[in-house]
Amino acid sequence: MTHATAQRGSTTSPGLEPAGLCAVILAAGKGTRMKSDLPKVVHPVGGRPMVCAVVDACRAAGATRIIVVVGYQQEKVREALKGFGVEFALQGEQLGTGHAVMSAAGLLKDLPAGTPVLVLAGDGPLIRPDTIRGMLDTHRRGGASATMATSVLNDPTGYGRIIRDGSGRFRAIVEHKHCTPEQLNVREVNPSYYCFEVASLLSALARVKRNEGSGEYYITDVPGLLLAEGRAVEVVGSVPAEDVLSINTPEELSKVDAIYRARGSFAPKARETPREGSAMTNGSGVSTNGELKLFAGRSCRHLAGRVAAHMGVPLGSAKTSVFPDGEVLVKLDEDVRGRDCFVLLSTCEPVNDNLMELLVYIDCLKRASAARVTCVIPYFGYARQDRKDEGRVPITAKLVANLITKAGADRVLAVDLHAAQIQGFFDLPVDHLSATPVFVEHFNASRPSLGNLCLVSPDVGNVKVAETMANLLGGDLAIINKRRLSGSAVTTGNLIGTVEGKTVLMFDDMISTAGTVVEAARLVLDKGATQVIAAATHGVLVGPALERLAGDLITKVVVTNTIPSGREDGADRLAPIRGKTVELCVGALIGEAILRIHDNRSVSELFKKTAGVKR
Template sequence: MKDTRLKIFSGSSNRPLAEEICKSIGVPLGEATVTCFPDGESFVKINENIRGADVYIIQSTCPPTNHHLMELLIMIDAAKRASAARITAVIPFYGYARQDRKDQPRVPITAKLVANLLVAAGATRALTMDLHSQQIQGFFDVPVDHLFASPVFFQYLATKRSSNLVVCSPDVGGMKMAAAYADALGASIALVAKKRINATTVAATNIVGEVSGCDVLLVDDITETAGTITAAAKILREHGAKSIRAAISHCVLGEAAYKRLSEGVLDELITTNSVPIDPRGLPITVLSVAPLLGEAIVRINSNESVTSLFKIKGF
């Protein structure tokens, strides 16, 4: 008889999320030693029997990105060599996702490389959320369960309904996401045209759509420097937007981002705990995706469908 024991382990990138996931489904977090040698090499030891078990390793590839990615690969290898029956890499935030194509000569497709590394290490499945681009699922040679944070956002936004809501994409690439939000919220849609000056600076140049006197919701999958959303917020203010909120799935905020957000151009930044985040007294609302990920883990373990997790309650 196949052993379907559910074992969940966590790397060091976002242990509070892993603990919350385990609490939400009533499964104890597995015992593992995850540390470093003095020279910086990662060391992992799984401290319990997982032979024949269904193992889930929770690790976001947030900064320091390379360290956390390497740690994940080592944990997968440790589980494989401990004879786990199935190993699922649970990656709430999948790093290197923006390097998903050759958009200039002599550059890598690192999102594909990371997928190859995970499979080579021994992952037999991946569970992730709000990938930068849907086609990254095809980079894996194993099954991928791709969740969306939108149901979590919608539940929160249901408490802040507006009769003149406009969903706005801060760039052309996010129009599909913005259209999905607008459809679910019964809102109109707008677009901010932008020009990227360098890796950390963008300039918003124009707006397509009517935003004057409206409550605007900016939607995007990731922000690091907050350059895109703050530039969009500024031009929206200039065009008469009454209030501006942003719903961003993954906020990997650096000092530049905190500085820009402290200028007060956003009324609220809504995000998830896919990566650790410190609000620092700013109007940042962090929503938990632990119940969503926990339910997905339970369903994968019992070979059930995860499709119903995309259904939105209250809309």
Template sequence: MTVSERPLPERLALSERLAQSRRQPLLVFAGQSNRPLAQAICDNLGIPLGRSKTEKFTNDNLIVHYEQSLREGDVFIVQSFSTPVSDAIMELLLMIDAAKSASAGRVTAVIPYFSYARSDKKDSPRISIAGRLVADILQEAGADRVLTMTLHAPQVHGFFKVPVDHLSADLVLSAHFKQCVPDADRGVVLAPDAGSIKRASQIARRLDSGLAMIDKERLSDTEVRPRALIGDVEGKTVFIVDDEISTAGSLVETVNIARSMGARDVYVAVTHGVYTGPAIERIAALDVTQVASTNTVYVSPEKVAASNGKLAVLDVAPLFANAIANIHTGESVSTLFE
């Protein structure tokens, strides 16, 4: 059994580790953006989800109220930056500030999907580097630590002056491909652009499969055109991997190129399934076997049903649960991926 195939610790083992810890009590709370993931994390940890309430006034102002003591607690707040993003960020800021005011011992912002990581540089005049700005605001609110997954631009990690644990969904995506295709080692992992080639290469090594890449040409600040496919996909099962799917426009182009080059079957797996605008309609009409994403962003049953049976949701709650347990007990988080 390879290291990547080793099972994550069982729930009982996590519960025992937490029970033996002499640190302050572990408390996990959830904002409104992704409560199902937060509940699944708590189920894996063997602890109840913390009690809190968020209300919105008629003037659109939010108020957050914790319904239990946080004094000296090791508090983790789960909140994805998904639609409505501004409300999600504001709610998280209020929850962090309220936790610090309630004498929490430490507050960790658990942000499974950090959407502003896409704004990591000043690529046109007179714009804000929003990823850095949001990082500054989170720290100013009182976040002592950040736990996130698959940042669109890894350098966003450096925007924070507090510790950041950056998880990867590669283990989950690789295991899913192996489950879907028993002979995955005969397939090809396809990177949709040069920026994702490193990640695609890592998954290809886990699958012991081939590797290919789409070469793209930038026409303007907002328009990119596929130019060529580097590698051989003819007659093979193709695994397309990326960090997220938003409107699925780039995905359609990548799939069409793979099909035109003779790909036999096409599977897609990404960390964040945002699925905005026409994404679901495009996926439903797309010539792919399956499009999978993790539950870092909540995907409603309605979207799954409207996808013509092509959407799948993969669970990363065990990864977050183990990371939270390691942070709480003072153990290494990186060992989860060695």
């Protein structure tokens, strides 16, 4: 926090204020494939032992206490870190990563409960302070017992795979040699970036069992043990693929050394070659828009992590604080001068708080001399107030567009606006994405189990989307005529088409109070439908929505993560319907759009083979 903030007697949002940070760096291994008698972490990168870079990154990220676990030729590692102000723990016998952290337990046991402890590998010199800060921020925000930063690799051979459930939540780390054929296709990997709550870490370490095959203890078992206890385990996909390059041979060491030297003082390295189809690059092949920076508002930290993982960039470092009187402050923790900045934030509930945070973010970036600011708004609040449907009412969607424009935004990227006409409310370029490719991929994967399928448009405004979805999924089409009585009440009229004996899939841009979809489900079931699946890009789900959807009329609910399913206090917002809910991820879709915008490539290519957007 800045001095100005402190003078006002501010408080921060829960979990934002740092409470000390400890780091444990594993540096006891030999590195037998390096063809050298030196400990692996002492081999030079950037003209000094590689472990020094890891220590510097931890210090830059705010670590006030750093413990280095040593073993093989420990005296050489101690000498390499002389003057760095670190402590040492001895791993007398090298029995795995879990055993290495156990060796530091004596130095951790006196830390106050709640203290975050980083666990990092000493042979990863390309680690960035921004990545650590992003992982720590996610850890604190979610009140997690464990948080891992992951990476997506084109060739994940040899790495432990991150296994998620159908809703995108972490379930396990599976080592490469233990993966099933299906798990081997997973490209999200564990690069050994961990953050633990100290008491949770020590408790779980005591229960890590010796691996029967190797006879070693693995730190990778700890997140699973905590998850089994019902503790919160967060995963943030934020580690660029370049940063996790292995160093197991002299050739790999040389490659990492070249990358490290090219960066200089942890500065992220610009792309050396333009992406295919890039229209505007300078002589070096780097986009003329400057270095890309992605920032996330409070409402979208989890989604932003998935977007960053797809793009292979770390999340930008910034903090959002809230003063005692409710005012919002955004503070950037890194330089953005001349950068191409994207801020990702859904203006969902609490709508006004999130909208204000977005406006403050824009102003903060512009005043920090960002070259361009693009607002990435997965869910655009106030979108339903897009016209005057009676006298003496506002067009608030236009007002919000004006506010974003006047705040200084240069461009907007949105997903499934409630009405396509909202694009015209902005006096700046708007890229309007459709999430239908994500849904089509999901439903095509389970198409045989759906049987005789019928796409039902719950209102006439969504007919075009439903028709295209029907064509893409090989189903029939039916239309319901509805009339809205109030913000939470609707009445259904006639059904145009036949649904008897069919699985009905209702697809819309959002489910708010669920009045429309539940009444429509009642109608089609009365007409002989066998089951009803409700799908929507935005799971707004307010008021009586959860109670309505929890009933017997809807078999399954499929939404995306444009609106987070978790609350700030860590509670599951969708708990009452979790058993019938599937949450799809639009991270790759948004990430690809951002890369195309940054590289001055066509975004329209992403619109092909989609069902379009609601009129």
